[in-house]
Amino acid sequence: MISIDARMREAALVPSAALALREVTQSLVARLLELDEQRLSRLRAVRGADFLLLQGSSSDLPWCDGLIYLGKDEAAPQLLLPTTVTPNVPTALFERALVRHCQSIPAPLLGPWAVSFEPPLLISLAESRPLSPERVRRWFDVSQAKELP
Numbered sequence: 001m002i003s004i005d006a007r008m009r010e011a012a013l014v015p016s017a018a019l020a021l022r023e024v025t026q027s028l029v030a031r032l033l034e035l036d037e038q039r040l041s042r043l044r045a046v047r048g049a050d051f052l053l054l055q056g057s058s059s060d061l062p063w064c065d066g067l068i069y070l071g072k073d074e075a076a077p078q079l080l081l082p083t084t085v086t087p088n089v090p091t092a093l094f095e096r097a098l099v100r101h102c103q104s105i106p107a108p109l110l111g112p113w114a115v116s117f118e119p120p121l122l123i124s125l126a127e128s129r130p131l132s133p134e135r136v137r138r139w140f141d142v143s144q145a146k147e148l149p
Contacts, residue, residue, distance in 0.1 A: 006117035013071030
């Protein structure tokens, strides 16, 4: 078995997604509330229990401390990979292995996918949906309720 690790990229990818994990998710939701409706409408999102992933053009993605920015690598068109690191194996081979794995599990994980190496995380983008102010406010309300004693 080959051990997959990450190494620094020679040239950073252009960001097309931003991944917030755990407590950074709340900061990102608060930041999204500051954006105008037009900019929000150009973003797509998928949310899990401990993450929030935004997709959009680099100029529309918000900045927030602790975000992991992801971009497209031409060698792996079905993946969004961290902008500053790459797998320690050829990227096309890494993509093929992930596709094969995702298709072989009992409940197939549909692509395309976003990948984080630290922490290791694979997110299906199949459920990504456009953002709206109402959706962001619901997320904010839920995150605030979790903080109450």
